[in-house]
Amino acid sequence: MSKLLTVFGVTGQQGGALIKHILDSPSLSSTFTLRGITRDASKPASIALKERGVEIVEADLQVPSTLTKAVAGSHAVFGVTNFWESASYDVEVSQGKAIADAAVEAGAKQIIWSSLPSITKMTGGKITSMKHFDSKAEVETYIRTLDIKSMFFMPGWFMQNHLNFMKPKKANDGTYIFSQPWEPSTRLPLIDIRDAGKFIAPALLNPELYHGKRFTCATAFYTLAEMAETWTKVTGKIVCLHVSQKAEEYDTLSEVQREELKATRALADYGYYGPTGAEDLAWTLKQVTEELRTWEEFVRDNEPWFT
Numbered sequence: 345m346s347k348l349l350t351v352f353g354v355t356g357q358q359g360g361a362l363i364k365h366i367l368d369s370p371s372l373s374s375t376f377t378l379r380g381i382t383r384d385a386s387k388p389a390s391i392a393l394k395e396r397g398v399e400i401v402e403a404d405l406q407v408p409s410t411l412t413k414a415v416a417g418s419h420a421v422f423g424v425t426n427f428w429e430s431a432s433y434d435v436e437v438s439q440g441k442a443i444a445d446a447a448v449e450a451g452a453k454q455i456i457w458s459s460l461p462s463i464t465k466m467t468g469g470k471i472t473s474m475k476h477f478d479s480k481a482e483v484e485t486y487i488r489t490l491d492i493k494s495m496f497f498m499p500g501w502f503m504q505n506h507l508n509f510m511k512p513k514k515a516n517d518g519t520y521i522f523s524q525p526w527e528p529s530t531r532l533p534l535i536d537i538r539d540a541g542k543f544i545a546p547a548l549l550n551p552e553l554y555h556g557k558r559f560t561c562a563t564a565f566y567t568l569a570e571m572a573e574t575w576t577k578v579t580g581k582i583v584c585l586h587v588s589q590k591a592e593e594y595d596t597l598s599e600v601q602r603e604e605l606k607a608t609r610a611l612a613d614y615g616y617y618g619p620t621g622a623e624d625l626a627w628t629l630k631q632v633t634e635e636l637r638t639w640e641e642f643v644r645d646n647e648p649w650f651t
Contacts, residue, residue, distance in 0.1 A: 347419035354380030365541020411446035427476035440483030495547035500533030500562030533562030
């Protein structure tokens with residue numbers, strides 16, 4: 345008998361990628377039936393998933409009473425929240441805890457939480473403004489106190505970030521400027537978020553083995569210089585790295601996002617995942633059985649970049 349996997353954020357990048365991976369995998373799709381949670385079942389993305397056999401249920405993270413029905417009968421629950429909808433630490437913590445509580449109340453056997461490390465703890469309190477890291481870490485801490493199997497999916501820097509506000513911009517001389525707040529040698533753990541399901545699948549198939557484990561989810565660490573060089577190689581256009589000193593250069597960002605961007609300059613000294621990041625990634629990659637997309641493959645997949 346198949347097991348019910350309930351996925352929050354089903355029309356978002358993470359939940360959507362997990363659903364697609366399971367649907368496209370004969371072994372996983374024969375093991376799990378799928379339920380997707382959304383606030384609006386009339387969205388085209390929701391309708392498309394329903395047509396592929398995914399049960400779509402409406403629920404609102406701000407109304408915990410709606411979550412009980414959403415996760416009823418679930419064997420496993422994937423929980424993810426969007427900090428930027430409220431830009432509030434307290435709201436995200438409340439939403440994450442509500443998902444976890446609903447999963448426990450429903451008798452689910454496993455919860456997989458989209459988490460991140462606590463930057464405040466990692467830096468010994470030197471950086472306290474990275475709220476969207478700290479809030480997810482607080483929910484993780486809470487989940488660890490509950491009577492349920494758990495796994496923590498910790499995505500790196502989305503390659504997809506560079507499709508929009510961090511995309512290189514054309515300069516007057518015909519080159520393209522890749523503007524970032526870090527030095528060229530800064531190493532970012534890049535993940536093509538379409539690969540989310542590849543990282544989560546091992547824990548779904550073996551909850552006991554991976555109970556309480558953190559998966560450091562990225563293809564590899566890439567320097568900013570390597571990223572710019574790959575754009576040049578693939579597109580044939582010269583892409584130059586510019587170390588930005590002003591958050592104001594990112595005119596599409598909110599004020600909260602600009603403040604966090606300033607903080608990331610100092611975070612570069614500690615690393616995205618902290619001092620054990622490289623070691624933790626190496627362990628994670630040994631658990632993953634499928635090929636992950638590289639930065640070069642991502643750049644090629646999304647041509648043309650410059651017109």
